[in-house]
Amino acid sequence: VKIGVFDSGIGGLTVYRALRRRLPGAGIVYLGDTARLPYGTKSAETVGRYAREATAFMLDQGVESLVVACNTVSSVALDEVSEASPVPVIGVLEPGVARALETTRNGRIGVIGQPATIKSDAYGRSLRARRPEATVLGAACPLFVPLAEEGWTGNEVARAAAALYLAGLKAAGVDTLVLGCTHYPLLSETIAAEMGPEVVLVDSAEAVAAEVARALDPADAAKRTLAGESAESEDRFFVTDSWERFREVAARFLGRRLESLEKIDL
Numbered sequence: 001v002k003i004g005v006f007d008s009g010i011g012g013l014t015v016y017r018a019l020r021r022r023l024p025g026a027g028i029v030y031l032g033d034t035a036r037l038p039y040g041t042k043s044a045e046t047v048g049r050y051a052r053e054a055t056a057f058m059l060d061q062g063v064e065s066l067v068v069a070c071n072t073v074s075s076v077a078l079d080e081v082s083e084a085s086p087v088p089v090i091g092v093l094e095p096g097v098a099r100a101l102e103t104t105r106n107g108r109i110g111v112i113g114q115p116a117t118i119k120s121d122a123y124g125r126s127l128r129a130r131r132p133e134a135t136v137l138g139a140a141c142p143l144f145v146p147l148a149e150e151g152w153t154g155n156e157v158a159r160a161a162a163a164l165y166l167a168g169l170k171a172a173g174v175d176t177l178v179l180g181c182t183h184y185p186l187l188s189e190t191i192a193a194e195m196g197p198e199v200v201l202v203d204s205a206e207a208v209a210a211e212v213a214r215a216l217d218p219a220d221a222a223k224r225t226l227a228g229e230s231a232e233s234e235d236r237f238f239v240t241d242s243w244e245r246f247r248e249v250a251a252r253f254l255g256r257r258l259e260s261l262e263k264i265d266l
């Protein structure tokens with residue numbers, strides 16, 4: 001199987017990492033639209049256009065399914081991507097929603113993400129569609145993105161940002177918090193410490209990887225897994241800006257150096 005993973009930039013590597021762990025035998029093509037990030041502060045119309053262009057590129061690569069790792073695209077442009085794609089498209093939103101509903105006991109769910117994701121209320125709509133009595137509270141935490149990229153995930157700046165961003169959700173008594181942005185899993189310890197031990201974090205990268213593993217032909221996925229082989233060395237990484245910064249930050253997200261990076265234009 002050949003899976004395409006598309007993100008606005010580097011953060012989607014959290015989804016890549018989760019997929020790699022679950023599906024060692026799958027081939028993965030990663031595209032980070034680094035020249036145009038962040039998506040999360042742009043309008044839905046612009047994000048939709050970028051996403052369609054990225055989809056066309058991924059289809060040219062012959063991917064057999066497309067994972068939209070970016071929460072912003074998943075929230076505001078998933079329909080456009082699905083319409084443009086003959087292969088199955090899986091966004092990060094629905095798997096995160098399903099997991100949040102399994103997790104919550106008091107029905108009070110917090111969602112944090114980029115401004116476009118929170119403004120769209122896509123998580124809230126989906127959560128309430130499945131459980132009308134749920135109370136959903138959102139908070140945009142845009143500074144978490146550069147903090148994750150800088151590797152400032154556990155210092156006093158990260159803790160101060162978390163305290164300010166999360167105060168409202170904490171006061172509202174949410175028992176479940178969806179990390180609705182590719183970058184936030186890197187800050188999960190700081191976020192968890194701020195929210196306290198009774199709040200469960202839902203990692204949307206993990207949730208989507210589990211969903212993809214379920215959706216794929218299990219026999220195919222298992223073949224190389226059982227043989228203990230990993231297709232990792234054949235993975236391809238495409239970026240739209242120069243790859244130097246991507247490589248540097250990617251090492252922070254993956255804990256290893258990426259060798260084959262290719263710059264493309266969309």
Ligand code: DGL
Nearest residue numbers: 008038039040071072182
């Ligand atoms: N990938 C984006 C998301 O998950 C975060 C970075 C950006 O705004 O481009 O919302």
